[in-house]
Amino acid sequence: MSNSEDERDLGREVHERLSKVSPELLSEFLYKRGVHVVKCLMCGSEDIGIPQTQELIVYPAGSGTKVYVDYVRVESAGPNYSIMKYQYRLICRNCGFISNLAVWPVLTWIEEEKESRDGK
Helix, strand or coil: CCHHHHHHHHHHHHHHHHCCCCHHHHHHHHHHCCCCCCCCCCCCCCCEECCEEEEEEEECCEEEEEEEECEEECCCCCCCCCHHHEEEEEEECCCCCEEEEEHHHHHHHHHHHHHHHHCC
16 A cells, blocks of 8 residues: 555544434533633633534435544654544634643544443
């Protein structure tokens, strides 16, 4: 396999992991961490938007959609496809202030929850 193929595979793997995080799972994660209401750090508004992505998935027998929390990549030192380089944005609809939430604790929690449910 060439380096570019390896890079594509790593990119697909990271995307697959990150696209597991639905808005409901992010909300559950925050709630279980004591964040019962998300508020703007600047103005205190509770009117917060969290960007989402919806993908159309086509199967031989039909199609479906998948909704997940949109993520952004932060340019920093380290491996290109480390989940430490990704964040979720929480955008205040009142004043426009943007808060960032690291992906890795959310994703780690989701993957550990799935493992414990699956009995691994």
